[in-house]
Amino acid sequence: MTATSDTKIITEVRERLGSDLVIMGHHYQNDRVIMHTDLRGDSLELARQVPALRAKYIVFCGVSFMAETAAMLAGEEQIVVQPAPDAGCVMSEMAPAHILDCAMRQLTKNGARVIPLAYVNTSAAIKGIVGQYGGSVCTSANAEKMMTWAMKQGDTVLFLPDENLGENTANNLGIPEDKRMVLDIRGGGNNIDVAEATSKKLLLWPGLCAVHQRFRPEHVDEVRRRDPDALVIVHPECPAKVVKKADAAGSTSKIIKFVEDAPNDSTIYIGTEINLVERLAKKYHQVKRVRPLHPSTCSNMAKTTEHLLATTLQQLDSAEPVRVPEDIAYHARIALDRMLDVCS
Incomplete structure (x- = not known):
């Protein structure tokens, strides 16, 4: 056809x-x-x-x-x-529900107030567990707001599954590096050093986005060398070293706004999925030059x-x-509603 x-x-x-x-x-x-x-x-x-x-x-x-x-x-x-x-979603699959369930039982068994904050890029089952433990979800657009909210709900926040987004959000909020750690989920969540983990303010799940992990600091360095007046914006799922070298980082909505607000005749390099980059390039081709920082495609999209x-x-x-089974959906909706309420 x-x-x-x-x-x-x-x-x-x-x-x-x-x-x-x-x-x-x-x-x-x-x-x-x-x-x-x-x-x-x-x-x-x-x-x-x-x-x-x-x-x-x-x-x-x-x-x-x-x-x-x-x-x-x-x-x-x-x-x-x-x-x-x-x-x-590769990232979503890096956080199996049974491992999160085990990890949360380990982390809270001695009464510690650990609040899970799940990136929306997770399964309904993960969101359901998060809802049961008093947590919520977030997107790349509201990660800072939701992490701030989560910090007020307990003593420790477990952010999952994107380690990069968690690290970049923590950097923006000024959470000291010695107050965060990557959670050891080997052994299905049974090998966690509970005392060490609950002494931290932020625990990061060891997951990533395959699309944004492809961006490297040297990609930004090459743009600076070749086109020093160009602007660089990347998605916060990129590694922290890439984000630090960029002029800005933000969700897809922020990237779109950044390009819209950039001066005419400017050149903007974007570190995110190629379809959005190419769409923006077509939209602004008469007044601005939009280029991919590095071509990266999501095979699932x-x-x-x-x-x-x-x-x-x-x-x-x-x-x-x-369909989402109601026993999962009930608690997952609670987690989603918490986000929508906080960000309304």
Whole structure:
């Protein structure tokens, strides 16, 4: 089937269903998908919009943890469908729920007040455990605000699963390095030195984003050498050494705003997923030069294609909806609602 045929199918279904259909898409989706979305944004922007939706069908173009979040925030009569159910997240998979459960039991067994703060890039099961232990979730856009909140709830915060985002957030908040440590989760969470861990203000889970881990300090050094007047902005999932060399760091929404506000005729190098970089380059090509700091693609985001979206829309009535078991969803919603309340 040609791209023209896929576009025609998508347009026809959208016209037929009208307000009963909303297509949501993350900024890292490719242009052939994002052009069909009604709502696009980063994880926080999309999560905020779900509770207000009244559409019967919510089609989520992104990765699995995002679709799970949408399903938990949607109404009982709404149907959330993910065109690519196999689109997972490497970072999310680095935090298995059974290991977090074991780790939290170890950390709190002597009465220590350890508050888990999970990046939204985690499974519903992780969010459920976080909710049970009085914690919340965060996005890259509100990580500082939510870490500050978590610090007030207990003596120690366990941030998971992205060590880089946790470290960069701690640097911005001025949390001393001797007050943080990377948690040892070997042995399924049974090998934790509880006394040492609970003496810290911040525990970092040893996880990472495969897309942003590819950026290196030498990429920034090369830009400075080749184009000293250029601006560099990177995502805070990048290693701390990269963030320190950049002019700015922030969520996808902040990156978009940074490019928008940059002076005309400026050159901006961006360290994040290539689809967003290329989209910004096209949008501003007449007035600014937008370049990738280093090409880096998310293979899971790429699993959603225009053809797959068209096929999904044709089969909405028989498509398998995204479901989260209620025993998990109940506590996960508590964690999500805490974030939405703090950031409202």
